[in-house]
Amino acid sequence: MLQAQTAKLPRLVTVGGAITEIVYALGAEAQLVGTDTTSLYPLAAQNTPKVGYMRSLSAEGLLALKPDAVIGTTEAGPPVVMAQLRSAGVKVDLIASDHSWAEVQRKLQAVGRGAGRETQARALQARLDADWAVTQQVVAQFKGRKPKVLFILSHSATVQVAGEKTAADAMLRFIGAQNVMVGFNGYRPMTAEAMAAAAPDLILTSTQGIEAQGGLDKFWSRPELALTPAFKTKALVHLDALELLGFGPRMPATVRALHQRIVLA
Structure with missing residues (x-):
């Protein structure tokens, strides 16, 4: 039964090391059919089929893996490849990078959507949001000279x-x-x-x-x-x-x- 349920879950290609890391954090690694060359953590991610560097992807190589969804950042490309994937019926979700905590949240939410694990993603985000709030408090308490x-x-x-x-x-x-x-x-x-x-x-x-x-x-x-x-x-x-x-x-x-x-x- 568990194998049957897993088989019904979306097949994922992730483009971006942090996004791949979130897949593992959500326990969705069995859904990965490919990752880009920046996806090196955790160690198991290095053994996944590689689709190349995030900025120079190939539509043929990606489609050969038969993904249901490709999740990446807006650095993923070239744009014509992303358009070809969408035309082929693949869900493409690209997250904007603005170097903020909100960027991390957007990545979590995108992986939750793409992997069909939104409940797990919300739970992980709640834990990380709380951890981030504590981190900000720790940093704010320092009143000395900034190095x-x-x-x-x-x-x-x-x-x-x-x-x-x-x-x-x-x-x-x-x-x-x-x-x-x-x-x-x-x-x-x-x-x-x-x-x-x-x-x-x-x-x-x-x-x-x-x-x-x-x-x-x-x-x-x-x-x-x-x-x-x-x-x-x-x-x-x-x-x-x-x-x-x-x-x-x-x-x-x-x-x-x-x-x-x-x-x-």
Whole structure:
């Protein structure tokens, strides 16, 4: 009977690591027939059929998996592929990313709808909303000096810093830190002049970025970083990219942990 019930549930393809993570959090992983290459957590998600990178999907590859629904963010594309899926009768639900707690809620609700598990999604959201409220209270209680933090994106040869209206900027605000890169939106290449002017106390980056640069020693060997106060003490915190910037169900715990490590340290 249980197998029959499971078979009737919608077949899902998820595009975005946080959305895949929510599927597992709702216990709906048996409904997954495909995920994108950013879907790496939990570990079991790495063994799901992969449909490619979220921005360069193929309609043929997706339709071959016979999904009932594709759930992703508005980064999923290209748009013509999303249109082809809808024309083929696949439900496509794309969630806007605005780097807010409401974004996490929208993802939860979309997965609940798409997976046919709205009751479970409401229960999970209630728990996470309560956890987020506690997290906000913890951060708000700190009345000391906000540390000056620089977020570095270094997954490729071009190392960039995070300005305003980025996921990194939002996370820094949520943990109670100060983003030293203001006055521009998005990401820009890191320059010596900018590093000297910004004078960050600490650098925040992803673990994958450290690995892409060849390890911590290689990361710190960049001459631009030698101009910062953070360099003198090698003040750096790194975290898995999905946990750090994914805006998924681990977000309340991640914000509390970073607040402890960066602001209260």
